[in-house]
Amino acid sequence: MLRLSVQIYDMLRQHGEETYPHECCGVLLGHFLEEHGRAVNAVEDAVRAGNTRADSAHNRYQIAPQELVKIQRMGRERGLEIVGFYHSHPDHPAQWSPTDFAEAHWIGCSYVITAVEQGAARQTNSFRLAGTREEDKAFEDQAIEVTGQLDPGYEPEPMGDEAARAARK
Amino acid sequence: MKIEIPYPLRPYTGNQSAVNVEAGTVAEAVSGLTSRYPDFQKHLYTPDGKLRSFVNLYLNDEDVRYLPEREGTAVGEQDTLSIIPSIAGGD
Numbered sequence: 001m002l003r004l005s006v007q008i009y010d011m012l013r014q015h016g017e018e019t020y021p022h023e024c025c026g027v028l029l030g031h032f033l034e035e036h037g038r039a040v041n042a043v044e045d046a047v048r049a050g051n052t053r054a055d056s057a058h059n060r061y062q063i064a065p066q067e068l069v070k071i072q073r074m075g076r077e078r079g080l081e082i083v084g085f086y087h088s089h090p091d092h093p094a095q096w097s098p099t100d101f102a103e104a105h106w107i108g109c110s111y112v113i114t115a116v117e118q119g120a121a122r123q124t125n126s127f128r129l130a131g132t133r134e135e136d137k138a139f140e141d142q143a144i145e146v147t148g149q150l151d152p153g154y155e156p157e158p159m160g161d162e163a164a165r166a167a168r169k
Numbered sequence: 170m171k172i173e174i175p176y177p178l179r180p181y182t183g184n185q186s187a188v189n190v191e192a193g194t195v196a197e198a199v200s201g202l203t204s205r206y207p208d209f210q211k212h213l214y215t216p217d218g219k220l221r222s223f224v225n226l227y228l229n230d231e232d233v234r235y236l237p238e239r240e241g242t243a244v245g246e247q248d249t250l251s252i253i254p255s256i257a258g259g260d
Contacts (some may be wrong), residue, residue, distance in 0.1 A: 009217075009219075023259060023260075025256075027256075032176065053257070053259070056259070057257045060257070060258070060259035061257060061259055062255070062256070062257035062258075063239055063257070064228065064255045065225040065227065065253050065255060066230060066232065068225075068253050068256060069227045069230065069251045069253055072173070072175070072228070072251065072253070073251075076186075081176055081186075082175065082180065083176075084178065085256050087258060087259075089259075089260040090260075092260035093171050096258075097260045099258050099260070100259065100260075101260045102257045103223070103255065103256070103257040104258065105177065105223045105254035105255060105256075106175070106176070106177050106254055106256065107177040108177055109176065109177070111258075120188060121234065132180070134211065135210075136220075140181065160229035162231075
């Protein structure tokens with residue numbers, strides 16, 4: 001499960017709207033927890049990052065390693081780890097792509113994708129990179145729990161069917 | 170010097186987030202790490218000994234690949250080596 005506050009959830013979706021028609025990207029800082037035998041990536045903060053793929057920013061993203069080093073250091077000074085990443089898919093579904101999979105190397109981390117249609121954030125899904133190494137890695141659907149909602153009727157919808165089912169469990 | 174280990178690679182360092190090694194160069198530091206934790210080797214290097222393309226080594230804030238002496242760069246006790254897998258993708 002991916003757990004994050006409504007403020008962070010809204011921020012990363014808004015980031016995708018701001019950079020449309022280009023992809024946005026950022027880093028999720030927090031803690032790796034285990035609750036009832038289930039992995040929980042608990043997000044405490046999200047850091048916007050620059051997309052260095054200026055050559056194809058409408059359908060590619062990349063975070064500069066140097067920026068990652070700084071974000072990781074900043075997180076560790078606060079006792080936080082890199083627990084995931086987010087990016088947007090402008091006018092494309094919130095599903096991981098072959099490129100996302102090929103370029104995913106942070107096993108155990110969450111990869112959050114928001115579909116942005118004509119500049120408006122739509123579906124947000126999360127996928128956990130499972131496995132032990134490059135050769136057996138796999139994306140798993142990951143439920144999203146949004147905390148701290150001021151409006152009891154707030155629903156982090158639309159969410160993928162698989163993620164929605166998992167969230168209700 | 171200190172080597173910072175990202176979460177995905179910690180199972181191969183006994184879940185330590187940082188490892189201290191005595192080394193005179195970057196190469197010696199990495200060698201010290203992999204000799205202490207042999208399973209780490211295959212996650213950093215291809216079978217023919219090349220650093221995996223998605224693995225970045227940063228000495229403090231500098232990409233080791235772009236340092237004049239690369240992995241032969243001298244290091245001191247106060248230096249930090251970060252192992253950072255790349256992050257990229259797209260639709």
